[in-house]
Structure formats: structure tokens, C-alpha cells
Amino acid sequence: MTYSIRPMVNEDIEQVNEIDREAFPTQWPPANYRQEMQNKIAHYLVAYDDTRIFKYYTPFQKKQPNKFLWLFPRRNPHHSPKTPLLTHFYIIGFAGVWMLVDEAHVTNLAVRQEYRGKGIGELLLLASIDLANELKASFMTLEVRASNVVAQSLYSKYGFAQMGVRKGYYLDNHEDAFIMSTDMLTSPSFQEHVVQLREALKKKLD
């Protein structure tokens, strides 16, 4: 199986919303990824499975009842009554980073449930660290639910340490957020740590 990472594009949004709903079902307000694609400080990455495709209807096809679609197939260049779907890469996870001056703030990180525990979360976090380096960030930060021990474990593994608590930060259940931050990204100890983790992940995914 091959997993790859690339920047998010508009065509990914339907699948990203699907993953978001699965990963953060109670989040309020829900993330608006279409808006995020216009946000100058936002940088989103997706992980996809090279061996699978995702089939989807265009918005036009979704809005129209089928009986009209097959009567007027030429209205939609993609439509044929037998093959009404478009295809796209199968997105298995995504991550978002906001660049705030010299701070790279991880806004989201989620992996499709069926793909969890295989190293995809790590792959996305590593790609976000690479992105932060490319964008010349000095350090990375994030907020994570106090109860989310899985994500905290992933972040700790990559050198994020708890720096504080935002009381009642999450609007859905008033849960606290832990604020986590890396050391300086250019520090030799952080870089050496990332080199080792990258090697280990490469072996795991090969």
C-alpha cells in the first residue's frame, strides 16, 4: 500500500468534510474548509491512498433528479446515465497549519477511522513539520482536548510539550484544551529527533 502527501485542493473538500465529521462529530462551530482554502495564512495537506479512488457526483448532479439528468445529459459534460460519477484520489487524512508570524499553529489533524494506527497521523505531522520549516517558522503550537490521549501521545512523540491549559476552550462540551509547543525547530536536538522518527516511520510504512 502506498500513501502520499500533497497540498489540499478544492476537489478534496468533500472527502475532507467526511473525515472531519467522522473525527470531530461534536465540534462547534464546524470547520469551513472552503473558506480555509482562501485563507492566506492557512496551509492544508492531505494524505491519500495511491491504490484507491473516490467516486463522487458533481454539485450539478447532486441537485438534479436523475430523470432530468438523463433527459438532458449534454448539460453536464461529465454526465452519462451509466457513468454519472467523477473520480478522485482517496483521501485518508489531512492536516492544517496556520502561519502566525513565526509560529506554525496546527489547526487540524485527522485520519480516516479505517486507516488509523498505520502511521498516517505521523506522516501528516511530519509533513506539517517539514512545511513549518519551509515557511521559516521558529516553533510549532497546537491545542488538544484534555481527554484526547491518543493525539497527545502522537504530539509528545514528536517533541510537543504541554505549555498551559485553556479552561473550557471547546464550545461543544466546555472541555479544557492543553496548549502544546515544540522547541525551536532549528535546534539540533529537535532536528535530530525528527531525523530518527522519519527513519523509523519510513521503515514502518515500507
Ligand SMILES: CC(C)(COP(=O)(O)OP(=O)(O)OC[C@H]1O[C@@H](n2cnc3c(N)ncnc32)[C@H](O)[C@@H]1OP(=O)(O)O)[C@@H](O)C(=O)NCCC(=O)NCCS
Ligand atoms: C490522532 C490521530 C490523528 C492519530 O492518527 P493515526 O494515524 O491513528 O496515528 P499513527 O498510527 O500515526 O500513530 C502515531 C502515534 O499516535 C499515538 N497513537 C496512535 N494510536 C494510538 C492509540 N490507540 N492509543 C494511544 N496512542 C496512540 C502513538 O503515540 C503512536 O505512536 P506509536 O505507534 O509509536 O505508538 C487519529 O487518531 C485521529 O484522526 N483522531 C481523531 C481526530 C483527532 O483527535 N485529531 C487530533 C486533534 S488535536
